[in-house]
Structures are given as structure tokens and as C-alpha cells.
Amino acid sequence: MFWNYGIFCAILSGSAWGVFWQIILTILGILTTGLQLSLEIAPSFISGASIGFAYLFYQKNIQIKQHIIFVITTTLLIYGFTLGDPYYSEKENVFIELILVLVTSIFIWISIYLTLKNISIGKLSRYQSEKFYIRLLWGLGLITLILITLIPFYIMIMTSLKNQQSLILNPLDLSLDLSNGFSNLFISYIELFKNYNFHIFLINSFFVSIVTVLITLLFSIPGAYALARLRFPHKEWFSSSVILIYLIPSIVLVIPLYAVFSQLGLRNSLFGLIIVYPATTIPVALYMLRGYFSTLSSEIDDAAIMDGLSRLQIIFKIAMPLSKPAIVSVALYVFMIAWNEFLFAFMFLDDPNLFTLSRGIISLNSSEVPQQHLMAGAVIATIPIMFIFIYLERFLISGLTTGSVKG
Amino acid sequence: MKKNVKRKESILSIREKKLAYSLILPTMILVLSIVIIPLLANFWISFKPISLGDLRPPNLILKESVRSKLSPTNDFAKIQYRYRNSSSKYELNEVAFSDLIPKGIIVTKIKSQHDCKIEKNKLVCKLGKIKPKAFGKIILTITKNEFWNDNDNPKSQKPEATYKSTNILTSLQFTFENFKKIFSASEFWNVLKVSIYYTFFGTAGALLIGLFTAQIVNKSFKGRSFIRGLLLFPYVSPVIAVAFSWVILFDPYSGIVNSLFIQMEVIEKPINFFGQKYTAISVFGYKFNFPLALTMVIIFEIWRYFPLSFLFILARIQSIPQDIYEAAEIDGATPLQQFYYLSIPFLIGIIAILFLLRFIWTFNKFDDIFLLTGGNAGTRTLTVNVYEQAFAISNLGAGAAVAVVIFIFLLVFSVIFIKFSKKEAI
Numbered sequence: 001m002f003w004n005y006g007i008f009c010a011i012l013s014g015s016a017w018g019v020f021w022q023i024i025l026t027i028l029g030i031l032t033t034g035l036q037l038s039l040e041i042a043p044s045f046i047s048g049a050s051i052g053f054a055y056l057f058y059q060k061n062i063q064i065k066q067h068i069i070f071v072i073t074t075t076l077l078i079y080g081f082t083l084g085d086p087y088y089s090e091k092e093n094v095f096i097e098l099i100l101v102l103v104t105s106i107f108i109w110i111s112i113y114l115t116l117k118n119i120s121i122g123k124l125s126r127y128q129s130e131k132f133y134i135r136l137l138w139g140l141g142l143i144t145l146i147l148i149t150l151i152p153f154y155i156m157i158m159t160s161l162k163n164q165q166s167l168i169l170n171p172l173d174l175s176l177d178l179s180n181g182f183s184n185l186f187i188s189y190i191e192l193f194k195n196y197n198f199h200i201f202l203i204n205s206f207f208v209s210i211v212t213v214l215i216t217l218l219f220s221i222p223g224a225y226a227l228a229r230l231r232f233p234h235k236e237w238f239s240s241s242v243i244l245i246y247l248i249p250s251i252v253l254v255i256p257l258y259a260v261f262s263q264l265g266l267r268n269s270l271f272g273l274i275i276v277y278p279a280t281t282i283p284v285a286l287y288m289l290r291g292y293f294s295t296l297s298s299e300i301d302d303a304a305i306m307d308g309l310s311r312l313q314i315i316f317k318i319a320m321p322l323s324k325p326a327i328v329s330v331a332l333y334v335f336m337i338a339w340n341e342f343l344f345a346f347m348f349l350d351d352p353n354l355f356t357l358s359r360g361i362i363s364l365n366s367s368e369v370p371q372q373h374l375m376a377g378a379v380i381a382t383i384p385i386m387f388i389f390i391y392l393e394r395f396l397i398s399g400l401t402t403g404s405v406k407g
Numbered sequence: 408m409k410k411n412v413k414r415k416e417s418i419l420s421i422r423e424k425k426l427a428y429s430l431i432l433p434t435m436i437l438v439l440s441i442v443i444i445p446l447l448a449n450f451w452i453s454f455k456p457i458s459l460g461d462l463r464p465p466n467l468i469l470k471e472s473v474r475s476k477l478s479p480t481n482d483f484a485k486i487q488y489r490y491r492n493s494s495s496k497y498e499l500n501e502v503a504f505s506d507l508i509p510k511g512i513i514v515t516k517i518k519s520q521h522d523c524k525i526e527k528n529k530l531v532c533k534l535g536k537i538k539p540k541a542f543g544k545i546i547l548t549i550t551k552n553e554f555w556n557d558n559d560n561p562k563s564q565k566p567e568a569t570y571k572s573t574n575i576l577t578s579l580q581f582t583f584e585n586f587k588k589i590f591s592a593s594e595f596w597n598v599l600k601v602s603i604y605y606t607f608f609g610t611a612g613a614l615l616i617g618l619f620t621a622q623i624v625n626k627s628f629k630g631r632s633f634i635r636g637l638l639l640f641p642y643v644s645p646v647i648a649v650a651f652s653w654v655i656l657f658d659p660y661s662g663i664v665n666s667l668f669i670q671m672e673v674i675e676k677p678i679n680f681f682g683q684k685y686t687a688i689s690v691f692g693y694k695f696n697f698p699l700a701l702t703m704v705i706i707f708e709i710w711r712y713f714p715l716s717f718l719f720i721l722a723r724i725q726s727i728p729q730d731i732y733e734a735a736e737i738d739g740a741t742p743l744q745q746f747y748y749l750s751i752p753f754l755i756g757i758i759a760i761l762f763l764l765r766f767i768w769t770f771n772k773f774d775d776i777f778l779l780t781g782g783n784a785g786t787r788t789l790t791v792n793v794y795e796q797a798f799a800i801s802n803l804g805a806g807a808a809v810a811v812v813i814f815i816f817l818l819v820f821s822v823i824f825i826k827f828s829k830k831e832a833i
Contacts, residue, residue: 027667030667030670031663036670038670038671039671126741127739127741127742130741130742130743131741131742134742134743138623138626141619141620141623142623142634145620145623145638146634146637146638148710149637149638149640149641149710150637150640151656152641152649152652152653152656152710153640153644153649153652155652155655155656155663156648156649156652156655159652159655167661168661171661171662171663171666172663172666172667172670174663219433219434219437220434222430222431222433222434223430223431223433223434223435225430226426226427226428226430226431227431230423230424230426230427230430231420231423231424231427232423232424232427232428233424235427238431238435240825243825244821245438245442245443247767247817247821247824248442248446248814248817249768249771249773249790249813249817250773251771251773251790251793251794251810251813252446252449252771252793252810252813252814252817253441253442253445253446253449254793255449255452255793255797255803255806255807255810256444256445256446256448256449256451256452256807257441257445258462258797259448259452259457259462259576259803260445260448260576262462262463263462263464263574263576275441276441278437279437279438279440279441279442280441280442282434282437282438283438283442286434311423311426312426336643339645340644340645340646340647342645342646342647342774342778343773343774347798357645357647358645358647361647361648361651362647365651371655371658371661374651374655375651375652375655377648378645378647378648378649378651378652379648381645381647381648382644382645382648385643385644385645386640386643386644389636389639389640389643390636393632393636396643397635397636397639397718
């Protein structure tokens with residue numbers, strides 16, 4: 001069939017990459033420059049297809065020189081097919097447009113070059129053609145996934161750096177306006193800390209999250225050790241009830257806790273949160289730590305008992321140091337849950353001095369507060385988690401894989 | 408000798424048992440008191456006619472005021488006590504109050520329908536039962552005696568009241584009204600339908616994208632671990648941050664998606680993605696109503712949770728022994744054949760487990776929908792309905808009843824899950 005032929009594969013991948021990069025880079029161009037560009041798909045479709053076709057004949061000896069020639073040819077083709085006006089813009093900015101077309105050409109060319117490796121003109125074997133289609137799909141898929149993942153974060157950060165007038169004037173203009181000085185970019189952040197008490201929210205969030213981590217570890221380490229290592233009646237019952245409790249959602253608990261905490265005067269207090277959060281995280285922590293403790297060799301325990309250590313000493317001096325990575329994972333995971341928690345903070349806290357970040361950002365979500373403030377709040381809430389995530393990714397990922405079927 | 412050993416063992420095992428209990432019980436008690444007790448309390452509340460306002464227990468409001476002050480020139484004055492039952496639903500029982508009368512003041516007359524008298528230098532009033540919202544007053548006429556001085560203010564002492572009120576939370580008053588109300592409401596079945604729709608498509612979508620992503624990231628390339636971390640961002644960020652950035656991204660007036668679509672002439676009028684229940688779509692002349700807001704919410708759910716499925720599936724893929732792929736490669740198996748005949752059988756177990764677990768969690772999800780649409784525009788799921796009933800309409804009992812329904816679903820799902828996970832041994 002025709003799709004087994006190298007020539008079809010070349011034209012297909014050329015046109016696909018042409019259209020793909022044209023769409024993405026035009027949108028990106030609109031957002032970063034604020035120019036009114038229009039999206040022209042057909043020229044890049046034809047240009048990409050021709051470049052893919054041409055590549056089939058030259059693929060043996062591609063050096064830097066050939067790379068440059070192919071990129072320039074792509075650029076010229078795009079300009080040619082659009083009659084020299086690649087974006088049909090009203091107010092032309094020739095220089096920026098040229099750069100944009102050049103970048104698009106580079107991306108199109110590199111993508112074609114990488115996907116069409118080892119493809120000959122004639123009929124391909126089933127193995128070869130599948131490899132090609134998977135490579136094409138892989139490339140398109142990977143870039144699409146990265147973009148889809150990052151776009152909301154990009155919008156969040158860029159919006160938080162804009163000011164009200166320019167957002168109303170042109171919502172698509174997310175370019176950084178440096179004309180009023182660098183510090184003017186962060187005006188929303190300054191405003192949040194100055195007028196909306198975000199420093200208090202930040203402190204509250206840290207306080208609640210760290211205390212939750214400590215309490216969770218304090219209770220779950222001994223419990224998990226007992227479940228993993230000691231023999232006692234009804235052990236199975238305890239283990240399975242941990243998993244069951246872990247499945248109970250907060251929304252089922254929120255009404256009674258609200259009612260009882262209201263009457264006890266615990267509702268509008270951080271203390272209330274500090275009681276509730278560990279109770280929801282301990283089952284996860286127990287489950288994760290129990291799994292880890294039971295992978296430790298029990299011969300160490302036996303040897304330690306022979307040496308006269310008590311069980312408590314074993315926990316502190318042997319089990320805990322050995323399972324440091326697991327404990328760090330659990331701690332990070334619990335921190336993340338507590339930091340991101342929204343429902344209880346939203347239901348319990350009324351006093352702005354007690355707000356955690358989640359609760360504080362909800363209070364920004366009104367028509368009086370401009371959206372760049374809301375986004376700045378979102379960035380402030382996200383940064384610490386990202387920071388932890390980037391630095392301790394290994395631990396957090398192992399925490400996620402063992403415990404995070406929840407959430 | 409044998410017997411001795413046995414006894415020794417049992418002493419050891421008793422000690423071990425004791426230690427185990429002392430380690431696990433505090434943890435269990437804490438969790439039970441915050442999870443299991445509220446769960447039971449939720450059942451209790453679901454059978455009670457209780458509204459949000461009832462959480463403030465009924466109390467007696469008692470105010471004392473002095474009319475025409477005593478002074479060296481004025482011999483007579485009046486003290487007025489006004490009382491009121493703060494609750495509009497519940498009566499107060501055995502209400503009484505007392506107030507200290509300063510030494511230099513004599514009460515000459517008490518005007519009241521209740522049993523009020525002066526005992527020593529104290530006014531004691533027994534008001535008995537006060538109906539909801541009922542109020543009244545007691546007026547004392549006072550004069551000064553030889554001990555009187557300027558400081559003798561009858562208001563210097565606050566009156567002390569005692570009363571018994573019924574606490575609706577602990578009373579034994581029950582009703583089936585809540586369940587009747589939620590099941591008879593026409594929207595309930597709709598809510599249930601939306602819940603199942605949302606849960607099924609959200610879970611399945613996240614799993615499929617997760618499987619796809621795992622395949623992509625499984626191939627080794629430069630910067631792979633960085634990309635793997637990047638793809639987890641949606642899951643690890645605070646829900647509130649990502650939900651609001653989605654809302655702003657799709658905003659009908661200033662959102663980038665709408666502005667882009669209009670500029671590129673894909674659409675003429677802005678679309679309210681999170682606020683429009685249906686949008687009419689015609690495919691091949693066949694017109695139907697597409698549930699727009701619900702689909703958007705499902706897409707958000709997929710976006711936020713595909714990293715989790717991806718992470719689990721990737722971990723499983725990487726635990727598959729590589730030599731079987733090498734052998735297949737030598738035998739000339741194409742990549743699709745390798746995926747279909749080698750990877751899928753290895754992954755099917757984890758996919759099934761993930762589907763069930765994620766199904767349970769998605770069914771229980773509240774935050775995402777609440778923050779995106781507030782449960783409007785045809786996106787109200789059971790969990791949002793709990794909030795809606797309990798805190799928006801202020802009917803705690805009905806909210807608790809919806810929570811009971813959720814819990815029953817959860818039980819069914821959990822039983823299936825536990826049976827299944829035993830088979831699969833995750």
C-alpha cells in the first residue's frame with residue numbers, strides 16, 4: 001500500500017511537521033510579541049512536504065553546510081508561498097517576522113531530519129515503516145504533551161507579570177513590558193504582600209504543613225513498624241482497615257467535622273486543621289512505610305535483639321536510619337498534601353489572619369480583585385512545591401509511586 | 408525442657424504483642440477519632456432536621472438598662488431587663504436569672520408576669536419556658552437608702568442567666584426528610600448521571616493519556632528525567648493554582664483561548680467554556696447538544712491526573728525484563744507487535760488496578776469541579792452536591808444524606824477493588 005513507500009512517509013512527515021510547528025510558533029509569536037499575526041497553514045504544509053521530499057535525495061551526506069542550506073530553503077519556500085508576507089499582518093514588523101520564520105524553519109528541518117532517518121524512496125518493510133510512524137508519533141506526541149502540560153503554567157506566570165490596562169487592551173499580548181523598569185513587573189506580587197497579607201498566609205501554610213508532617217511521622221513510624229515487623233493478633237485486620245480508611249474521602253467527613261468543630265470552637269483555628277490533616281495523611285504514611293519496613297531484612301532485627309537492643313531502640317537506631325529515603329519520601333508527600341489541601345481550609349477558616357495560601361487565594365477570586373493578582377497568588381502557592389519537587393524529585397517520585405493512588 | 412521453651416516463647420510473644428499494640432493503638436485512635444467517628448456522625452446527621460444555623464445553639468439574650476438615673480436630687484429610678492430567645496426554632500427551658508442589687512438601693516416594686524423576688528440583696532427571676540423568638544421584659548422600680556452613694560450603679564453587676572436548651576446535634580429527634588428530599592429532587596438523578604460520566608471519562612482518559620505518555624518517555628533520549636519531572640507538574644501543583652489558571656485561560660472575555668480563536672476566525676462569538684451547559688454541534692447534518700462545561704471539566708481532570716497513571720505505568724514498563732524485547736527484535740517482531748504481545752500483557756494488571764483506584768478517587772473528587780465551575784452549567788457531581796446542600800442551601804442534614812449516598816457507592820467500589828487487588832496482588 002502507498003503508506004509503505006518512503007516517498008509517502010517523507011511527504012507526510014514533512015507536511016505534518018510544517019503544520020505543527022507553524023501553529024505552535026505562530027501562537028507563541030502572538031503571545032510573546034503582542035503582534036497581530038494570522039495563522040497561515042497552507043504555505044508551511046507545502047514547504048514542509050517539499051523539504052521532506054527533497055531530503056530523501058540528499059540524506060547520505062548531511063553536514064553543517066547542508067543543514068544551513070535546508071533551513072534557508074525552508075525559509076525561502078515559506079516566504080515564497082506567502083508572497084513575502086508570511087503572517088499577513090497589518091502593521092508589519094519585518095525583522096521579528098523574519099526571526100519567527102527562521103525559527104519555524106529550523107524546527108521544521110530538524111524534526112524532518114530526525115524522523116526521516118534511514119528511510120529510502122522505495123517500498124519499506126513493515127518493520128521499517130512501523131518504526132517510522134512510531135518515530136513521527138513519538139515526536140509529535142512528546143512536544144504536544146510538554147506544551148499541554150506547560151501552557152497553563154506559562155499563562156499563570158505571564159499574566160501575573162502584566163498590568164490591568166495592557167491585559168484589557170490586548171489579552172493576547174503576554175510580552176514582558178520592561179519600559180517601566182524591571183521591578184514594575186512584580187507589582188502584583190508587591191501588592192499581594194503589602195495589601196493582602198500574603199506573608200501571613202505563607203507563614204500559616206508553612207506552619208500547618210510542617211506540623212502535619214511532624215505529627216504524621218511521629219504516629220506513623222511506630223505504627224508502620226509494628227504492622228511490618230511484629231506479630232500480634234488481628235494484624236491483618238489493622239492492615240486492611242488502614243487501606244479502607246485511606247479510601248474515605250474528605251467530602252464525607254467535612255459536614256460532621258464542621259458541625260462538631262463549630263460547637264467546640266475549633267473550627268476557625270489552625271489547631272483544627274492540625275488535627276484534621278494528620279488524620280487524613282497518617283493512613284497513607286502507614287501504608288507507604290509499612291511497605292518499606294517489610295523490605296528490610298528481619299535478620300538485622302534478630303541480630304540487634306541478640307545484642308540486647310529493645311524494640312524501641314531498634315526502631316530509632318536501625319529501622320529509621322535504614323529507611324531514611326522512604327521517610328523523606330513520606331515527609332515530602334505529606335507536605336505536598338497539606339500544602340495543597342483546599343477543602344478543609346476553605347470550610348474551616350474565616351479569619352484572614354489564619355488563612356493558609358489556598359484559603360487566601362480563594363478570597364482573591366472576586367470581581368474586585370484583578371486577575372493578575374489571582375495569578376500572582378497562584379504562582380506564590382506553586383513555587384515552594386516546585387522548588388521541593390525540582391530539588392528532591394527522586395524522593396518525591398518514589399513517594400508518589402508508593403502512596404499516591406490518592407488525591 | 409520442651410515445656411520450658413514453649414513458655415519462654417509465649418512470654419516473648421506476649422511482650423511483642425503488648426509492644427505492637429502500644430505502637431499501633433495511638434495511631435489508630437487518632438485516625439479513628441477523626442475519620443471513623445465523623446463518618447458515623449455523618450450518618451447520624453443525615454437523619455436529622457438540621458440546618459447550618461442550628462449549629463449555633465439557642466441562647467437567651469438578656470439586656471439590662473437603667474432609666475432615669477439615681478442621683479443626689481433624684482430619688483426614684485427604673486431598671487429594665489429585656490430577654491429574648493435567640494433561636495427561631497427551639498424553646499429554652501428552666502430559664503432563670505439573678506442580678507446583684509447594690510447595697511444602697513432598695514427595690515420598691517417589681518413589674519413582671521414571672522416569678523421574681525428579692526432574696527437578700529439579689530433579684531431572682533424564674534422565667535420557666537421561653538418559646539422560640541419569644542421576648543419580654545421585667546421592670547424594677549428602685550429608690551436609694553441611707554447607704555447610697557454616687558458609685559452605686561445598678562448596672563455594675565451583670566445579670567447571670569441559667570437555662571437549658573436542646574442541642575439539635577445530640578437530641579433524639581430523627582427524620583427521613585433529608586433522604587426523601589434528595590431522592591425526590593428531579594436533579595438528583597441528573598447529578599448521579601453527571602458523576603458517573605465525569606468519573607468514567609476522567610479516569611479512562613487519564614489512563615489512556617498516561618499509557619501513551621509512558622510509551623513516549625520510556626524511549627531513552629536526552630533530558631528524559633527532566634521531561635519526566637516536567638510532566639508531573641499538573642499533579643504536584645496546588646489544585647487552586649492550576650484550576651484558576653485554567654479558568655483564566657478559557658475566560659470568555661479576556662481569556663487567551665477565546666481571543667486566539669476569534670483572531671484566527673475559528674469562532675465569531677466568545678465561548679463560555681466553563682459556564683455553558685450545552686453547545687449545539689451538527690455532525691453530518693445530525694444536530695445534538697454537546698455538554699460543553701462537563702467536557703471541559705473532564706479534560707481538566709485528565710490533564711491533572713494523567714501524570715499519575717503515567718508514573719505508575721512507566722514504573723511497571725521499566726520493570727519488564729529487557730531481554731524479551733531483544734529476543735523479539737531478533738525474531739523480527741515489529742514495534743507494534745512488541746507492544747501488543749509483550750507490553751500489554753505485562754501492563755494489564757496495573758492498568759486495571761489504576762482504573763479502579765482512580766475511579767474511586769475521581770468519584771470522590773470535589774475541589775476541581777468546585778473551583779472550575781462551582782458545580783454550575785451541568786457539572787454538579789454528588790460531591791459538589793454535598794457542599795451545595797449543606798452550605799449553599801444551609802441544609803446540613805440533606806448534605807449529610809448525599810454524603811451517605813457517596814459512601815455507599817464507595818463501599819461497593821472498595822469491595823470490588825479489594826477482591827480484584829487480591830487477585831492481582833499489587
